[in-house]
Amino acid sequence: MTLAGQPKTSLTARLLLLAVLFVGYVPAVMANTLALFHYGDSPAYQELISSLRESLASNPAGAVKTINIATSPLSPTSLSGLAPSSPLYIAVGTRATERLMALAPDKPVLSVLIPRQNADEIVAKYRPGSGQFAAIYMDQPPQRIIRLLQILLPQAKSLGVLATPATTQMRDEIIAVAAAARLKTTSGTIAQTAQLYQELPSMLDHCDVLYPVPDPRIYASTTIEYLFLTSYRKHVPIIGFSETSVRAGAVAAVYSTPTQIGKQLASTIKSLLTNAEDIITNTYPLLFDIKINIQVARSLGLKITDQAAILLKLQSSEIRK
Amino acid sequence: MQIDIRKWIMALAVVPLTVASLSLSWLFTREQIEQLQQAFSARSVNLATHLAFNTEYGVLAGNQHYLDRLLVTIVSEPDVVAATIFSADKTRLLSRGTPTVLNSPAKLPPRLSHWSEGHRQYISAPIIGARVELNDSYLNELSTSQADTEQSGWVLIEMTTQSITLQKQQIITRAWITTLVLMSFTLLLAVWLSRRILRPVTALSTAVTDLAQGKLESRVSNQSTGELGILERGFNDMAKALEQSHANMQQKIIAATANLQRANAQLEQQNQALELANYRANSANEAKTRFIANMSHELRTPVSSIIGFCRLLSKTNTDDTTHRQITFIEQSASHLLGIINDVLEFASIEEGKITLDPTPFNLREALHEVIYLMRPSAHEQDLTLACLVYDDVPERIIADGYRLKQVLINLIGNAIKFTTQGAIDIRCQILDEEDDEWTLCISIHDSGIGIPADKISSLFQPFGQIDTSNTRRHGGAGLGLMISRDLVQLMGGNITVTSNAEEGSTFEICWPVQSAETIESAKPLSGLAIALYDDNEFSKTTLRHTLSRLGAQCSLYNAEATDSSDMATAYVFSLTRAAIARGDLDTLTKATRKPTILIVNSSDPEQLQPAHYHGAVDYCLPRPAHPHELLTAFSRLGLIDWRDDRQAIATPPSEYRQTKVLVAEDAAINRELIQAQLNHHGIQALIVNDGLAAVEAAKQHAFDLIILDLHMPVMDGITAARRIREAGHNTQTSIVALTADITMTKHEDLSRYGIQEVILKPLSDETLVRLLQVTDHSQQGASEPEPVTDTADGGSDIMPIDIEFLLKQARGNTQFVRQTLDMLQQELTQQQPEIAHLIELEAWEEVRQLVHKIHGAASYCGTTKLKQAAHDMEAALIEQRLQQIEQYWCSLSQCMSEVITAIDQLTLDSQP
Numbered sequence A: 001m002t003l004a005g006q007p008k009t010s011l012t013a014r015l016l017l018l019a020v021l022f023v024g025y026v027p028a029v030m031a032n033t034l035a036l037f038h039y040g041d042s043p044a045y046q047e048l049i050s051s052l053r054e055s056l057a058s059n060p061a062g063a064v065k066t067i068n069i070a071t072s073p074l075s076p077t078s079l080s081g082l083a084p085s086s087p088l089y090i091a092v093g094t095r096a097t098e099r100l101m102a103l104a105p106d107k108p109v110l111s112v113l114i115p116r117q118n119a120d121e122i123v124a125k126y127r128p129g130s131g132q133f134a135a136i137y138m139d140q141p142p143q144r145i146i147r148l149l150q151i152l153l154p155q156a157k158s159l160g161v162l163a164t165p166a167t168t169q170m171r172d173e174i175i176a177v178a179a180a181a182r183l184k185t186t187s188g189t190i191a192q193t194a195q196l197y198q199e200l201p202s203m204l205d206h207c208d209v210l211y212p213v214p215d216p217r218i219y220a221s222t223t224i225e226y227l228f229l230t231s232y233r234k235h236v237p238i239i240g241f242s243e244t245s246v247r248a249g250a251v252a253a254v255y256s257t258p259t260q261i262g263k264q265l266a267s268t269i270k271s272l273l274t275n276a277e278d279i280i281t282n283t284y285p286l287l288f289d290i291k292i293n294i295q296v297a298r299s300l301g302l303k304i305t306d307q308a309a310i311l312l313k314l315q316s317s318e319i320r321k
Numbered sequence B: 001m002q003i004d005i006r007k008w009i010m011a012l013a014v015v016p017l018t019v020a021s022l023s024l025s026w027l028f029t030r031e032q033i034e035q036l037q038q039a040f041s042a043r044s045v046n047l048a049t050h051l052a053f054n055t056e057y058g059v060l061a062g063n064q065h066y067l068d069r070l071l072v073t074i075v076s077e078p079d080v081v082a083a084t085i086f087s088a089d090k091t092r093l094l095s096r097g098t099p100t101v102l103n104s105p106a107k108l109p110p111r112l113s114h115w116s117e118g119h120r121q122y123i124s125a126p127i128i129g130a131r132v133e134l135n136d137s138y139l140n141e142l143s144t145s146q147a148d149t150e151q152s153g154w155v156l157i158e159m160t161t162q163s164i165t166l167q168k169q170q171i172i173t174r175a176w177i178t179t180l181v182l183m184s185f186t187l188l189l190a191v192w193l194s195r196r197i198l199r200p201v202t203a204l205s206t207a208v209t210d211l212a213q214g215k216l217e218s219r220v221s222n223q224s225t226g227e228l229g230i231l232e233r234g235f236n237d238m239a240k241a242l243e244q245s246h247a248n249m250q251q252k253i254i255a256a257t258a259n260l261q262r263a264n265a266q267l268e269q270q271n272q273a274l275e276l277a278n279y280r281a282n283s284a285n286e287a288k289t290r291f292i293a294n295m296s297h298e299l300r301t302p303v304s305s306i307i308g309f310c311r312l313l314s315k316t317n318t319d320d321t322t323h324r325q326i327t328f329i330e331q332s333a334s335h336l337l338g339i340i341n342d343v344l345e346f347a348s349i350e351e352g353k354i355t356l357d358p359t360p361f362n363l364r365e366a367l368h369e370v371i372y373l374m375r376p377s378a379h380e381q382d383l384t385l386a387c388l389v390y391d392d393v394p395e396r397i398i399a400d401g402y403r404l405k406q407v408l409i410n411l412i413g414n415a416i417k418f419t420t421q422g423a424i425d426i427r428c429q430i431l432d433e434e435d436d437e438w439t440l441c442i443s444i445h446d447s448g449i450g451i452p453a454d455k456i457s458s459l460f461q462p463f464g465q466i467d468t469s470n471t472r473r474h475g476g477a478g479l480g481l482m483i484s485r486d487l488v489q490l491m492g493g494n495i496t497v498t499s500n501a502e503e504g505s506t507f508e509i510c511w512p513v514q515s516a517e518t519i520e521s522a523k524p525l526s527g528l529a530i531a532l533y534d535d536n537e538f539s540k541t542t543l544r545h546t547l548s549r550l551g552a553q554c555s556l557y558n559a560e561a562t563d564s565s566d567m568a569t570a571y572v573f574s575l576t577r578a579a580i581a582r583g584d585l586d587t588l589t590k591a592t593r594k595p596t597i598l599i600v601n602s603s604d605p606e607q608l609q610p611a612h613y614h615g616a617v618d619y620c621l622p623r624p625a626h627p628h629e630l631l632t633a634f635s636r637l638g639l640i641d642w643r644d645d646r647q648a649i650a651t652p653p654s655e656y657r658q659t660k661v662l663v664a665e666d667a668a669i670n671r672e673l674i675q676a677q678l679n680h681h682g683i684q685a686l687i688v689n690d691g692l693a694a695v696e697a698a699k700q701h702a703f704d705l706i707i708l709d710l711h712m713p714v715m716d717g718i719t720a721a722r723r724i725r726e727a728g729h730n731t732q733t734s735i736v737a738l739t740a741d742i743t744m745t746k747h748e749d750l751s752r753y754g755i756q757e758v759i760l761k762p763l764s765d766e767t768l769v770r771l772l773q774v775t776d777h778s779q780q781g782a783s784e785p786e787p788v789t790d791t792a793d794g795g796s797d798i799m800p801i802d803i804e805f806l807l808k809q810a811r812g813n814t815q816f817v818r819q820t821l822d823m824l825q826q827e828l829t830q831q832q833p834e835i836a837h838l839i840e841l842e843a844w845e846e847v848r849q850l851v852h853k854i855h856g857a858a859s860y861c862g863t864t865k866l867k868q869a870a871h872d873m874e875a876a877l878i879e880q881r882l883q884q885i886e887q888y889w890c891s892l893s894q895c896m897s898e899v900i901t902a903i904d905q906l907t908l909d910s911q912p
Helices: A011-019 A043-056 A076-082 A094-103 A116-126 A142-152 A165-180 A195-204 A221-233 A243-248 A258-274 A294-299 A307-320 B005-061 B064-075 B137-141 B162-212 B226-314 B320-350 B363-380 B401-417 B468-474 B480-490 B537-549 B562-566 B577-582 B584-588 B627-636 B645-650 B668-680 B691-700 B717-726 B765-776 B791-797 B803-809 B814-840 B844-860 B864-878 B882-905
Strands: A034-038 A064-068 A089-092 A109-114 A133-137 A158-163 A184-189 A209-212 A252-255 A289-292 B080-087 B092-097 B113-117 B120-126 B153-160 B359-362 B384-389 B396-399 B423-434 B437-446 B494-499 B505-515 B529-534 B553-556 B570-575 B596-600 B619-622 B661-664 B686-688 B705-709 B734-739 B757-760
Touching (some): A034 A043, A043 A064, A089 A094, A109 A116, A109 A258, A109 B137, A142 A209, A165 A184, A243 A289, B005 B064, B005 B113, B005 B153, B064 B080, B162 B226, B363 B384, B363 B423, B384 B537, B401 B437, B423 B537, B529 B537, B570 B577, B577 B584, B668 B765, B686 B691, B691 B717, B705 B717, B705 B765, B803 B814, B814 B844, B814 B882, B844 B864, B844 B882, B864 B882
Parallel strands (some): A034 A064, A158 A209, B570 B596, B661 B705, B705 B734, B734 B757
Antiparallel strands (some): A252 A289, B080 B092, B113 B120, B120 B153, B423 B437
């Protein structure tokens, strides 16, 4: 079900990636062990590392040394001693990324399992205008979200986007993609969770489907029930951002698992090991999956076909493009 | 406290059920109230929780309308009076109803809570809605995201508790009503039960009471069932059986009563017969008493006459044969008189008529008198009689000397009777001494036939002798020992016997005595050295003791050792006749050249003559010799200068020639005997036949001594004595009574009639001499047979104390006189206030006794005036002339004072 593909899946993505590529950065020959830093042992991290090791197992040059920052306090000196031969540091998660960016300002860092919002903020904080950093985001590209919406809910004419002040960029990109796909869009921004109670009902009155931008203020524990119950009462399906959001009440979501990102990371490393000239840029996950809540869809009266077929259709659409 | 059955039933029925009802009612009520309270609390909590849960959206969304609808819904619930919603900052958002808590309440805890104030209950709950956690890795990476607000605010519900209070009251009321209904029912049930049970029980109780009161026909109605029915039937059966039993018993009682009446009649007859028999027995006893009295008079009088005439005849010049026959007659008569005396004495003791008369007397003299009497009997069998009186024995004691001598005569007489050879030893000693109380013991040991141990206990049985052959041999009535024992016991002592057959016997009498004054004995043998010999050890001891007391220095004579004998002034040999017959005396006197006195077991005058021993001895005495006899012997031998006063007084008969004696005796023989006795002393007496003649004679003449027989025709001696005293003549004359009646020997019995002494017939010569001696002092005054002058007048010149009379009585012993007068003074000093006190108390008998004592003492102390005054007062007391007592007492008291003063002033040294 997972397909390996080039990150340059679309023109927009390629342009966006070029804007942030490492200009003039050519990684050295990866003859030594790569250092992978992570903070804590969350299941997502372990799944990614496992996937990475598995993917690199066939490549003798791709040895990866994992370092848990939570248990091995880092300093600039110790950091250099831990993996002196590693041409770049691989950071798993936001906290490891930020830590490495702070301790090794000159060392190239490849970050994975990091939201785009966080990656943008870390770069702006530690290496504004500098290269030596690239990330594979956790976020799905807006086109993929809109295509899923169109495959799943072809009758939907309008899309509501609920965002917070921190996710206005993402909101705008989605609105732009939706507009390009000829969908009416409406949006709302809430600074506080409580504002959801005021904004949501009115937004639901003006859209056929709602996409809440993934943000803790929107998907708060006090608001999730209200969010999904209210949309249910308004017969407005919600497109989620992850498998958990589908289980919570969203009708469907497209997402990338840590395994899929690990595979993509392994692929990137292999590429670097084989072609040192390759430029590593920030990129969305290439591999993805979808999840459909059949119960919600049935409650809303939606005729959802087979989930695998939808995934296949979605993957096919990206290949065509 | 008694509780009847009704109360028990009521208590048993009501109390447990009441307790159970109250307990259950309380438990159920409490349970219901708790459930009510819990339901109320649960409902209020549910309301608050539900409201809090549902208001979260409204609060977060600020949806007033939504919230208001919720509050209206809540307030419409029962008991909810108000509902309020507060924001997270405790600001009141919305209220419904009538809330009491408005703004910024203090009590809004973070958890569900409730409290009460007054009739309102408050329930607050935090507003927390449902939580859905995504736990998404993407959201986790957005670590800077804002945390959820935990709490959105509070809801507060106010509920009234009035309805629940009302429900509580209703529950309690229902419980009380139920309990009361149950208790009432229980009470009614108990009353019904108690009546049902008690009715037959009460009937039974009443029937039992009736039955107990004798209503045997009482029955109960048999209406009950079960146990009570059985009880009723049982009671009726029992009552019926009881009634029948009672009827049977009544019949038996009637029959028994009839039998008893018959038995009573028989008993009555027997009683009458017994009374008759008793009357006859008493009559017989009285007849016996009269017989004894007659016996004492009728038998003793002729026997006394026989003895008296024998004694007179023995003094006449008769040949030896006649003299010996007269002596036998006198001895037989004396023996017969002794038997008669024993019988009469026994009768007197049996009747309790014997009383003791303790008076001071000389113990040693009394013992010598007894020995003097018994000595001839002992000498008949050549028995050695010896008496040892220990030095610590007082000279004079206070006891009944007459009875003591009677006992001693009896015991010594018995010892002589039952001893054929050997000796009879008499010891007199003090056994115990405490203050003035002495226990005196006199033992009589003989070497006779002895008494078997098994016979000793029967010694003191009346009319008993160990061997009847002894009775025949020795005669006697067998009463002596029993009389002696009774007399000793009467004296407060006892008599003991220790004996072994063929080894002799020892009789010992011990009795408490009081010592009288001590008299220093004279020592007329001072300076004499006497060599003595006695063939009997005990006799030797007593002889040596006697001589030593008389002042002699004694040594034992040894015929072989002539040196020691030469130192002696005289020799005293004491031997049995058998020893003399053996030639012992010849042996002893072979070398004697000094005066020799022989003491021999003989009373025969012939054998007491020195010539009987062929001049071997100078003087003879019977053994044991009286101290006076010893002194006489030494005096006659010219060894000492000593005179026997007794002989001096008794010997010259012509001394009483002027004494006037009146004798009244009805028996001619006795008249002749007394006449002869008086003539022997040279006295011409006036002798009359009866008491009346004596009274007439006494009116005509003054006498020194009047002797009256008590039993005389026309007028008896007592009446005569009283008449003589009443006549006023012979007031100082001694009147003595003669009687053969042994029971009349107590002169105190007759003193009230003026009789000073009662003398048992026959009138012995010694007694006659003593009577004449007593009257001798008044001989001078009575020499003229003139009528006696009035005592009051005549007494004025009389000196308080007649010293000459006293000295004469004391044989010139001034020390004795001094002691006697001191005793008299002491007694008078003590008795004078005592009599005065008794007169005040009008204790006349006690006064009479004291006055009588003074009278007696005064008679022997030469205090004539005192004696007369005491006599007059005593007579007045006897005759109950109480109005004159005061006068007599003044006179007597004055005399007593005079005598006391005179004794103080008396100086005996100046007296001759």
